Amino acid sequence: MHKVTMRHFIIATAGHVDHGKSALVKALTGTDPDRLPEEKKRQITIDLGFAALNVTTPNGDKIHAGIVDVPGHEDFVRNMIAGVGSIDLALFVVAADDGWMPQSEEHLQILNYLGVQRAVIALTKSDLGRIDVVTNQIREQLTDTPFANSPIVPTSVRTGTGIEKLVNTLISQLARTAPQRDVRKPRLFIDRVFTLRGIGTVVTGTLTGGSLRRGQQIVLYPTNFEIRIRSIQSHGHELEVVRPGMRTAINLPDLRVDQIKRGDVVTLSGLGTPTSTLIVLLKKAPRLNRDKSVAYPLRNGSSIYVHHGASRVAARIMFRENGSLEAGKEKIACLKLASPVFAFIGDRFVVRDSSERHTIAGGIVLDPEGDKESLRSGVALENVDSLVRATLARQGFAARESLLSKSQFSAGEISEALTNLDQSEEIVVCKHIAADCRFWRKLRAQAIGLIDAAHKETPERAGVELVELCSGLQIQEPELLESLVADLCEGDFIGKGSVIARTSHRPTLPVHVQPVEKRIREALTEQPFDPPSRKSIESTPQARQVVRFLVENGDVTELASDVVLLRESFERMKSKVVEFISKNGPATVSELRQALLSSRRIMVPLLERLDRDGVTRRLGDKRMLCRIRNL
Ligand SMILES: Nc1nc2c(ncn2[C@@H]2O[C@H](COP(=O)(O)OP(=O)(O)OP(=O)(O)O)[C@@H](O)[C@H]2O)c(=O)[nH]1
Numbered sequence: 001m002h003k004v005t006m007r008h009f010i011i012a013t014a015g016h017v018d019h020g021k022s023a024l025v026k027a028l029t030g031t032d033p034d035r036l037p038e039e040k041k042r043q044i045t046i047d048l049g050f051a052a053l054n055v056t057t058p059n060g061d062k063i064h065a066g067i068v069d070v071p072g073h074e075d076f077v078r079n080m081i082a083g084v085g086s087i088d089l090a091l092f093v094v095a096a097d098d099g100w101m102p103q104s105e106e107h108l109q110i111l112n113y114l115g116v117q118r119a120v121i122a123l124t125k126s127d128l129g130r131i132d133v134v135t136n137q138i139r140e141q142l143t144d145t146p147f148a149n150s151p152i153v154p155t156s157v158r159t160g161t162g163i164e165k166l167v168n169t170l171i172s173q174l175a176r177t178a179p180q181r182d183v184r185k186p187r188l189f190i191d192r193v194f195t196l197r198g199i200g201t202v203v204t205g206t207l208t209g210g211s212l213r214r215g216q217q218i219v220l221y222p223t224n225f226e227i228r229i230r231s232i233q234s235h236g237h238e239l240e241v242v243r244p245g246m247r248t249a250i251n252l253p254d255l256r257v258d259q260i261k262r263g264d265v266v267t268l269s270g271l272g273t274p275t276s277t278l279i280v281l282l283k284k285a286p287r288l289n290r291d292k293s294v295a296y297p298l299r300n301g302s303s304i305y306v307h308h309g310a311s312r313v314a315a316r317i318m319f320r321e322n323g324s325l326e327a328g329k330e331k332i333a334c335l336k337l338a339s340p341v342f343a344f345i346g347d348r349f350v351v352r353d354s355s356e357r358h359t360i361a362g363g364i365v366l367d368p369e370g371d372k373e374s375l376r377s378g379v380a381l382e383n384v385d386s387l388v389r390a391t392l393a394r395q396g397f398a399a400r401e402s403l404l405s406k407s408q409f410s411a412g413e414i415s416e417a418l419t420n421l422d423q424s425e426e427i428v429v430c431k432h433i434a435a436d437c438r439f440w441r442k443l444r445a446q447a448i449g450l451i452d453a454a455h456k457e458t459p460e461r462a463g464v465e466l467v468e469l470c471s472g473l474q475i476q477e478p479e480l481l482e483s484l485v486a487d488l489c490e491g492d493f494i495g496k497g498s499v500i501a502r503t504s505h506r507p508t509l510p511v512h513v514q515p516v517e518k519r520i521r522e523a524l525t526e527q528p529f530d531p532p533s534r535k536s537i538e539s540t541p542q543a544r545q546v547v548r549f550l551v552e553n554g555d556v557t558e559l560a561s562d563v564v565l566l567r568e569s570f571e572r573m574k575s576k577v578v579e580f581i582s583k584n585g586p587a588t589v590s591e592l593r594q595a596l597l598s599s600r601r602i603m604v605p606l607l608e609r610l611d612r613d614g615v616t617r618r619l620g621d622k623r624m625l626c627r628i629r630n631l
């Protein structure tokens with residue numbers, strides 16, 4: 001039996017001013033999308049309007065389509081763009097009496113730049129004639145665009161002609177449309193903010209990339225507020241969960257309306273942060289009116305407006321090699337934004353001129369982190385594997401957790417790609433990081449070189465301190481060092497505390513310093529319980545080298561920075577202290593010093609060490625034994 005499903009889609013209108021978009025939405029849904037008093041007065045759409053269409057497909061599936069009605073007037077293109085991001089289908093309107101007009105063209109280009117793949121064309125006001133002529137004109141205008149084969153349906157809200165056919169055409173298009181992907185990276189680009197009495201602040205937008213649920217903790221960018229969703233609605237219905245492709249209203253009572261604006265983004269923390277430098281692939285449509293300024297090449301350094309999500313941000317364009325972008329061409333560029341946006345790899349955007357009169361280009365975000373290397377080499381967007389490879393080739397390595405978090409791939413897809421690429425030895429995955437093979441080989445070789453050189457130059461040392469390795473390799477990220485050490489230790493290396501060495505390495509003093517060692521041992525043996533200070537023993541660099549060796553090897557015990565003694569002296573002193581206290585009861589430093597023929601300089605740090613080791617305990621100015629020991 002066929003299981004009935006409910007699918008959600010977003011349709012947005014598009015088309016020249018006064019061509020009947022809002023009237024058509026009302027005829028389709030019963031809702032008048034023009035809600036502002038000024039819109040009613042001027043009989044024009046100024047800002048976005050909303051309605052819903054609930055239909056059943058021939059096989060019984062239910063489709064819920066949120067409709068965003070956009071303004072057609074050239075002064076409000078900015079609002080139009082905010083409404084058509086992340087839509088599934090365009091309801092493109094051309095009036096039979098007017099035919100193809102300037103904003104028909106501009107809206108078509110905007111939809112193309114934003115990557116909208118499907119459209120249904122409504123030839124409105126069909127009661128006013130010229131259907132054949134305008135149909136031909138539309139077909140001609142749509143040649144070589146993604147909408148070249150889109151259905152054209154003549155309609156009239158006056159006579160009711162074509163409305164039912166339009167509904168059926170919309171259904172059959174949506175029935176063939178895949179629902180938006182849920183990659184657990186929800187983003188709600190806010191297109192409206194308002195306050196309701198008794199409820200507080202509400203924001204609305206079209207949800208993409210993942211679900212949101214009631215009570216969930218969200219973050220608002222670019223302001224960085226972290227807050228909880230009090231409640232969620234979609235088209236007036238209270239919901240527990242909203243999914244991608246749904247018009248969404250969320251109640252954020254902890255924020256005031258003036259703390260949020262159109263273009264802000266509701267998302268989850270942990271997916272990265274907004275940025276102000278984007279590397280993009282910029283495209284300029286081929287079919288621009290050659291007499292107009294829109295057709296002029298886009299020059300290096302131009303000031304423009306970038307429309308991304310529901311936001312609009314002033315920006316400057318920088319091309320590679322100071323180039324410019326001509327109509328019909330595409331080029332990699334860097335966009336320096338006046339304020340940060342929360343963009344993902346693969347996001348689409350529209351570019352308008354600085355006077356905001358014309359749409360002049362559009363593009364795809366290649367690298368939201370603005371890495372200069374991406375500007376040079378570009379970014380492969382074909383699939384998750386090539387994106388992982390290219391990202392690692394560019395960056396060298398990345399933390400597995402955060403790699404491509406700002407992309408339209410899910411964490412599961414990214415981690416699967418990492419495993420596959422690691423298995424086919426195209427990248428290296430080790431502990432917390434993933435790395436480019438060449439980068440990893442080079443880093444490993446450098447590390448091995450440093451360790452071997454250290455073994456040779458200072459054979460008396462246990463190995464290389466990890467902090468030295470870190471600075472020698474100029475590593476700033478602790479997880480990179482940890483993964484590198486883990487990798488080395490799977491082979492011929494061993495980590496001992498804060499030191500790494502070859503497994504075969506046995507610390508030895510170089511022959512030429514062995515006389516120095518002999519002298520030091522003698523110095524420490526002469527008065528074993530009251531040896532000379534470290535400073536006086538370490539009068540030369542060689543002597544310092546020897547003392548460090550003896551300490552690292554455990555032949556010499558370091559009691560304080562200036563107090564060292566032979567290990568056997570230390571052990572004997574310990575036994576004598578225990579013996580003395582066992583026999584005579586708790587003793588002062590002075591009593592112990594006299595009993596052991598030592599000095600206060602040695603005795604104080606010695607007893608502190610024994611306290612730390614749990615042998616003795618301080619009681620006033622005396623020492624007692626911690627417990628009876630079997631020594
Ligand atoms: N004769 C006729 N007039 C229509 C039809 N559809 C809309 N109109 C009229 O056209 C005018 C504009 O209609 P709207 O629906 O407001 O146009 P719009 O495209 O939404 O305009 P903007 O949102 O401002 O771009 C109104 O006066 C409508 O009554 C139609 O099918 N036939």
Ligand SMILES: [Mg+2]
Nearest residue numbers: 021022044045
């Ligand atoms: Mg309208």
